[in-house]
Amino acid sequence: MKRKITLKQIARELEVSISTVSKALSGSKEISEDTTQKIQAFAKLYNYRPNNIALSLKNRKTKTIGILIPEIVHHFFSTVIFGIERVANKRGYNVIVGLSNESFTKEIINMEMLANGSIDGFILSISKETLLKQDYHHFHATINQGMPIVMFDRVVSEVDCDKVIVDDFNGAVKAVNMLINKGCENIALLTTMDYVSVGRLRTQGYLEALERNNIEPNSDLILKINDSLNSADHLEFLENEINKFFELNPNIDGVFAVNELYAITAMKVAKKIGLKIPEDIQVIGFTDGVLSKHATPTLTTVSQHGQRIGEQAANLLIDRLESEDVEPDSFIVNSNPKSDFIKLVIETEIIERESTK
Amino acid sequence: MKRKITLKQIARELEVSISTVSKALSGSKEISEDTTQKIQAFAKLYNYRPNNIALSLKNRKTKTIGILIPEIVHHFFSTVIFGIERVANKRGYNVIVGLSNESFTKEIINMEMLANGSIDGFILSISKETLLKQDYHHFHATINQGMPIVMFDRVVSEVDCDKVIVDDFNGAVKAVNMLINKGCENIALLTTMDYVSVGRLRTQGYLEALERNNIEPNSDLILKINDSLNSADHLEFLENEINKFFELNPNIDGVFAVNELYAITAMKVAKKIGLKIPEDIQVIGFTDGVLSKHATPTLTTVSQHGQRIGEQAANLLIDRLESEDVEPDSFIVNSNPKSDFIKLVIETEIIERESTK
DNA sequence: TATCAACACGAAAACGTTTTCGTTAAGAAT
């Protein structure tokens, strides 16, 4: 039950000063070979490791980055975290995660907890409630305090910071295009209420693809689903909605869904009412998660490359953190005050499986 | 771009001492009402928040707990993290996560990074490689340094610490019992190589249930699958294995799988070779994840309550952390040196869905 | 008028580092 050993204890034990110990351990040539060897041996014996907290306080940087996401029990966010952790670890950083649970208040509380010295910068995706309220003062506040933020996936133009986003628009265009090329003539869109930007963009992509192919969009074929209730009975509600939708529009021969769950559920409903996939109806979903790979039939999806998003976001943040070290030296004060920020667009990729011909 | 304000700055600005500011902000009655008001107003105006790192250094505790898990892109672990984060947050703690990726070395590296002052205690699940090597020195080392560990799910009797485990054995017994009660006479077991304790326990539960019902176990009906390759082609391999297995044993009318993926794949293969679920063959899987809820037919599963596991683990750890504060005062030195540790067993629950009658 | 308590505040240590700037002694140079 021995506590971790400190420089002071080594110093006392070896009857030298703390400074000597510190220098010896870092291999400074200010210290004679004899004492250096003695100190290093002693330190190794007692498995000395510098205390991170003390280092953080001294260096005014913690070498850890804060992740703030709406939920963690979610395949996409898990993969993003995985990507972040990968490069963070490789570059000597730790990650500390906070969950907003889609709540505005929890988002703020979490940011305040972490912003008080615990981390060097944020990687985050905005909660739904915040997007609804359109209140971004907490982001501005932390940025103003000199703490960089990188946003991913759910971003917002009102905040000036680095961003990594999925090319939702073109992803949707590609998907719907594929359905058209595979012979679909009446393509339905399963989407959400569009206060979340990604949903809106995917909807726009759907419309754009139709227009490029000179197909008149038919509002009957667009089903906007209220996703505010995220509970267990949501699933039943969803099935009913889609069921009604399919019965009202028997001519549908293609479905583009803005997320995996909607796509899977559409397939389930379609099978239930006797439609064959992909013969009678083809389905493509956004987001390539576990469900898509294991559904029957397996689902053709638009992959967002969550891991790559995480990796890029982490690189962006760390690059900025480590360039800041030099900034005070530089003469360029506020050159390009805004356009300085990078917006990375990660291309989507269509993964063809059995739900399309 | 103003940095966060500190006590020192407030003190200088208001021409008082740092101690006065500190006391005023904590509402000490040592300070006159006048100055207290003035200082608090100023602090509020500049949005003063004490620096967490400095507090950590002073108090020798960080109020953050380290989570170390084999992988994060995994429904079960996500739910556990969710549970941990929930109670951690409620009790004023942050969580910092490390991933071992099932690697012994990464597990050690991560532990060393975090153990040097960054966290107050660990919640972890052991990596497969560590379980294979049976080398637990790093756990012993951190515990010896006075840092408590709570293990969950993948635990090991060689390490003395608090543990939270799933009742794998009884969960399996319950599942197989249910299959028997629902009329299955030839129940197959789909399991892994058994160096991971949970797999072994589930296998034992399967055997126990058979014995209790006076059914002679048939080794032909047990398929041990090599899960060392976790890559993309693993899925195809899995399907082939199960396919061969089913063709060799056409009498199988029930399947108990030790994880969700095996169960889902078994259903897929069964359907492919023309078996009706649950009429011809009933299936139960361990682990209640997303796949189970959305498969067709939906899968009856043994739920492990990942969230509850996380919550209990977090409570256990925090309880221990906060009781340690008092320990030095207590006269009971090393009373019950070993049996002091708690082993919580979380009961499983069978969630009946369409894959059983 | 000398003593005393109460009040209001400041100085300093401590947490564990790193780093700058002395300081001492020995030997070389003048």
Added chain:
DNA sequence: ATTCTTAACGAAAACGTTTTCGTGTTGATA
């Protein structure tokens, strides 16, 4: 014999807190 390097080390500040222990002033008491 005096000055000057150089080698080898120590003292102290700094990061931002909290807390213990003074200390000076005031008004009341003896």
